[in-house]
Amino acid sequence: MLVFFEYSKKVISSFGPKILDTKSNEYIFTKNVQADGKRNIPNLIDDISKFTRISLAEKAEEVEKNQKQVASITTKNLEAYKFYDIGEKALFSKKWSEAEENFQKAVEIDSNFALALYQLAYINQWFFSQKKADYYIARAVKNIETVPEKERLYIRAQSIKDYSSRIPVYEEIINKYPNEKQAYFEIGDMYFHNGPSLKSLPYFEKSLELDPSYENAIQHLGWMYLDIKDYQKYTELYERSLAIYPNDNSYKSAELYSHLYSGKFNVFLDKIRRLEEKDVQFLNTDNALGDAYLLSGNYAESRKKYENLILSDETKLTGYIKLRRYHAYRADYKNFIKYSDLILTHFISKNNYRRYVGELSRRSYALIQIFDRYDEAQILVNEITNLFADKSKNVGLNDLGFGAVFLIDSHKYLKNWKIAKEYDSQFFRNMDSNMQLDEGLRAKQDGIYADAIDFYNKGLNLAFGIFKNQAHYELSKLYYEVGDYENAVNVSDEIKIMTHQTAPRSREYYFAKYFLYSGLANFKLKNYRLAKSNLDIFLKIYEPASENLKYKKMARDAIADMKKLRS
Numbered sequence: 427m428l429v430f431f432e433y434s435k436k437v438i439s440s441f442g443p444k445i446l447d448t449k450s451n452e453y454i455f456t457k458n459v460q461a462d463g464k465r466n467i468p469n470l471i472d473d474i475s476k477f478t479r480i481s482l483a484e485k486a487e488e489v490e491k492n493q494k495q496v497a498s499i500t501t502k503n504l505e506a507y508k509f510y511d512i513g514e515k516a517l518f519s520k521k522w523s524e525a526e527e528n529f530q531k532a533v534e535i536d537s538n539f540a541l542a543l544y545q546l547a548y549i550n551q552w553f554f555s556q557k558k559a560d561y562y563i564a565r566a567v568k569n570i571e572t573v574p575e576k577e578r579l580y581i582r583a584q585s586i587k588d589y590s591s592r593i594p595v596y597e598e599i600i601n602k603y604p605n606e607k608q609a610y611f612e613i614g615d616m617y618f619h620n621g622p623s624l625k626s627l628p629y630f631e632k633s634l635e636l637d638p639s640y641e642n643a644i645q646h647l648g649w650m651y652l653d654i655k656d657y658q659k660y661t662e663l664y665e666r667s668l669a670i671y672p673n674d675n676s677y678k679s680a681e682l683y684s685h686l687y688s689g690k691f692n693v694f695l696d697k698i699r700r701l702e703e704k705d706v707q708f709l710n711t712d713n714a715l716g717d718a719y720l721l722s723g724n725y726a727e728s729r730k731k732y733e734n735l736i737l738s739d740e741t742k743l744t745g746y747i748k749l750r751r752y753h754a755y756r757a758d759y760k761n762f763i764k765y766s767d768l769i770l771t772h773f774i775s776k777n778n779y780r781r782y783v784g785e786l787s788r789r790s791y792a793l794i795q796i797f798d799r800y801d802e803a804q805i806l807v808n809e810i811t812n813l814f815a816d817k818s819k820n821v822g823l824n825d826l827g828f829g830a831v832f833l834i835d836s837h838k839y840l841k842n843w844k845i846a847k848e849y850d851s852q853f854f855r856n857m858d859s860n861m862q863l864d865e866g867l868r869a870k871q872d873g874i875y876a877d878a879i880d881f882y883n884k885g886l887n888l889a890f891g892i893f894k895n896q897a898h899y900e901l902s903k904l905y906y907e908v909g910d911y912e913n914a915v916n917v918s919d920e921i922k923i924m925t926h927q928t929a930p931r932s933r934e935y936y937f938a939k940y941f942l943y944s945g946l947a948n949f950k951l952k953n954y955r956l957a958k959s960n961l962d963i964f965l966k967i968y969e970p971a972s973e974n975l976k977y978k979k980m981a982r983d984a985i986a987d988m989k990k991l992r993s
Contacts, residue, residue, distance in 0.1 A: 501532070501539045501541075502536075503539075505535055506532045506533075506539055507532070509528045509529070509531040509532040509535070509542075510528070510529065510532040510539065510542050512524075512528045513525045513526075513529040513532065514545070516528060520641045520642070522553070525545070525549060529543075529545045529546045529549070530546065533546065537565075538569045540565075540566045540570060540572050541566075541573055541577060543566035544562070544580065546558075546562040547560075547562035548584060550562065553827055554824060554828065554853050554854070555824040556852055556853065556855065557824060558824070563581070563585050566584075567585050579598060580608075583595035583599075588855070589620040590616060592612070592616055593616050596609045596612045596613045597609075605636055606636075607634075607640055607643070610633040611640070611643050611646075614626040614628075614629030614630040614643075615642075618630075618890055619854075619859075619890070620857045620859060620888070621857070621887070621889060622888050623650070623859070623890040623894075626646070627647075630650060638666065644664075644667050648660060648680070653891065657688035657690075660688060661681075661685065661688060663684075664677065664680045665681055665684075668681045675708040678708045682694065682701075682709070682714070683717075685697065686717065691718060691721070694714075698711055698714050698715055710741055712734040712735055713735060713741070713744060713748065715727070715728075715731045716728050716729075716731035716748060720755065723966070723967075725967075728752060729749070729752060732752055733749065736749070743769070746768045747769060749765045750765035750766050751934055753970075754792045755938070756969065756970050756971065757797065757938070757975060757977075757978070758970035758971060759972060761970070766788075766789050770786070773785060779813060779819045779820070779821040780821050780826065782813075784826050784829040786833075787810065787829055787832040787836065788832050789806060790802075790806040790807050790832070790836040791803075791833075792935065794836060795936070796935060797975070798975070798976050803836055803840060807837060807842070810833060811845075823849055824852065833849070834846055834849045834850060838864065838867055839867070841871060846864075847864075859893060860885075860889075862882075863882065863885035863893060863896065863900075865881040866878045866879075866880075866881030866897075866900065867900070869881060870904065875908050876908070879901065879908070882900050885897050886898065892932040895921065895935075895936050896932065898918075898920065898940070899921075899935075899936040899940070901913075902914050902917045902939075902940060902943040906943050906947050911948075912947075914944070915944055915951070918940045918947070921936075921940050938967040938968055941960045941961070942981055944956075944960045945957045945958070945961035946981075946984055949961075949984050949987070949988060954988055954991075954992075957988065964977075965978070965982075968981075
């Protein structure tokens with residue numbers, strides 16, 4: 427259901443809400459109200475709000491209770507309210523830049539517009555820009571008396587820095603307003619990020635049940651269904667979503683990729699072939715086929731498709747990025763550096779230091795996790811520190827979006843813990859899941875493996891996506907190092923059977939080595955057939971890698987030892 431407004435600025439001002447049922451694509455309510463002159467605009471907005479609440483079947487007493495002269499206590503400026511309304515519609519559609527731009531305009535007109543300030547805080551938190559989020563929410567709190575009761579609760583929750591402490595406030599909203607989809611979503615989001623992530627699932631599902639078109643719930647449910655390997659629900663989710671948004675290319679792509687990420691390669695490839703026959707395509711088929719061939723193990727074809735992308739100026743940068751990831755996935759250092767350099771050259775030519783630093787961060791993390799080149803990684807993070815300090819570059823940690831994860835974790839693996847924890851506090855608010863994983867890494871670096879295993883297991887139960895992949899990987903190595911080969915196999919096998927790309931931004935760092943450690947552990951358990959099979963898969967993925975790479979030497983040595991035992 428969508429609520430939006432038509433606005434006419436005349437001597438007699440009119441402002442009309444329309445409510446659209448997104449399932450039937452029909453208006454279920456329309457209303458026009460008028461005011462003679464600007465002095466009556468606050469009452470006009472009150473009328474709009476009241477009519478809208480009644481049209482949405484709220485109880486009459488709730489309408490009266492929550493009305494509180496919405497215009498008078500939020501903003502007396504119709505122009506500011508108009509921009510706020512446009513911003514809300516954009517926010518509902520996940521058009522973040524458009525939403526932020528309009529909320530900014532609303533605040534420029536009315537600097538005390540608490541609802542617009544709250545939304546600016548919300549957007550900045552969404553993109554992990556915590557300093558800006560704190561700035562806007564502090565201003566919203568100063569004007570909290572100017573908003574209705576329900577919105578006050580949202581502002582109050584947003585002002586709490588500890589994520590888990592926000593949950594009781596959202597529960598209070600649900601108790602008072604049982605059909606409040608955003609409150610259900612926010613509780614889910616707190617569990618999703620802070621853990622245990624599995625507890626987020628029923629809240630996301632309830633949020634989407636209340637509004638099947640709610641895009642934030644769709645996105646997060648998709649991530650969770652992949653994390654728990656419920657591929658049927660994952661595909662069904664995007665089939666339903668595409669029915670709601672039939673002309674949205676992002677949902678067309680999501681529905682298509684749901685088959686690939688569920689391991690249904692033939693279904694995905696069949697759909698791509700049919701798409702290639704059409705005159706109008708909603709995605710680049712070379713890119714999609716490159717992804718499919720990479721995940722299914724057809725590396726030669728994958729590389730060809732990605733190389734096709736760099737033949738066109740329109741897709742050249744995408745091609746560089748995909749080829750950099752491809753060569754990272756296969757531990758091909760020379761080609762990884764080649765395409766990373768091309769990406770860096772592109773961004774520096776555009777003076778785009780945000781993307782430039784983002785690429786340096788990914789490169790440093792790959793140098794640590796894949797190539798075991800810690801000294802080179804340290805040089806890169808030093809360069810990033812200098813760029814942050816250079817005011818002329820106008821770039822900082824919070825400009826990196828989720829890509830900041832790679833910089834923060836690079837510092838952790840390089841034992842730069844002071845700066846890593848400062849960044850963690852800025853970016854993640856020291857989430858419980860991350861803190862457990864951090865303690866695991868520190869214990870491992872100190873050689874206290876038993877404690878490290880305990881912390882990583884706790885973190886694994888809290889974490890999601892990339893952090894869950896990281897915890898699985900570290901646990902598989904730790905169990906192998908302490909001689910607990912059965913658990914090393916169990917942990918490795920649990921994650922490597924997922925042939926899809928659950929965390930697209932982390933697969934290249936860990937996936938191949940799940941086979942390595944499963945193979946090594948099976949060899950120690952004298953399961954030679956399983957050991958050889960896993961090690962062969964690892965070596966196929968890492969075929970272009972240098973024979974001097976530590977991980978490749980471990981696999982070669984194990985296979986050589988097996989041959990000696992058999993002879």
